[in-house]
Amino acid sequence: MDQAEKLRDMMKMQTKEKKLQARIITVTSGKGGVGKSSISVNLALEFKKQGKKVIIFDADFGLANIEVMIGAIPKYNLADLIYKGKELKDIIVNGPMDIGFISGGSGISSLSNMSKDQVLYLVYKLRELENLADIIIIDTGAGISDTVLEFVSKSSEILLVATPEPTSITDSYALLKALNSRKDFDNTDSVIKVVANRVVSRDEGDNLYNKLSVVVNKFLDVNMEYLGMIPVDTNMSMAVMQQKPITLAYPNSQASKSIEQLASKLLDIEISEDEKKNGIAAMFAKMFKGKKGGV
Secondary structure (H helix, E strand, O other): OOHHHHHHHHHHHHHHHOOOOOEEEEEEEOOOOOOHHHHHHHHHHHHHHOOOOEEEEEEOOOOOHHHHHHOOOOOOOHHHHHHOOOOHHHHEEEOHHHOEEEEOOHHHHOHHHOOHHHHHHHHHHHHHHHHOOOEEEEEEEEOOOHHHHHHHHOOOEEEEEEOOOHHHHHHHHHHHHHHHOOOOOOOOOOEEEEEEEEEOOHHHHHHHHHHHHHHHHHHOOOOEEEEEEEEOOHHHHHHHHOOOOHHHHOOOOHHHHHHHHHHHHHHHOOOOHHHHHOOHHHHHHHHHOOOOOOO
16 A cells, blocks of 8 residues: 555545534735735634634745734744644644644645645645634735635635725736636635725725626626625724734724624624535645646
8 A cells, every 4th residue: 555545544534533624714815915814813813702713824925924913933834744744733833812823834835746645645634623723714815826716716715805995906806807717616615705994984895895796796607795894993003013913902993893793794604514524624635636746
């Protein structure tokens, strides 16, 4: 029996032992600078406050936004798990309120070059996350790079963060258009939940979503709904300067209250059985299916 066969047998045993899957929420945006990573971190903290075990997976290779926000610098990243024999516990660091954090680091850029054995090993190790978290938040890079689209296209629950700036709305549409054109994107299994960030009023948030939905409904075959808004809040800038998440630095601020409401709304959404089966390991397995290193 070769290494790949051994790993497949071990994965089958894992599947039998563990029925429940962690909920996967992928947070993305059409352009940078719209507050995507801040929303990821603050949602994680609100989920934690509501009794959930949460891990953030930083899939934004090249940037360290989340590391700065949570004040936790990882010693190891995904590449160390894949290539250097580190265990999953070695690459998870604890942030505020003990939310977990995994840096994709250089491991993200090398995913497409992995061998079949390496893919199987990665998927096998990621199954361990199902025992450690109720919710895994994947914070992608911004834009329409292949890596971003790989993560988003394999996700059943997607948060799209946009601001009222025309370029943000245009780039959000470009992301959805690129996603819609992919053969591996199943629009029947995915819902794009739009978050309007840095708006001056609820009406401006509604208008942002309406502008985007008009063109999406006309030209694309994508399921989209409005999750809610986060207002412009001077406390956010102050929290950034302090390198603290706003929900901890200013828990009674308008932005914090809005994020709390978004978290509660997400927890109230009933997840289908199919989505429950699509854990983090299954998501990565789908990313490599049919490729050189596919499982």
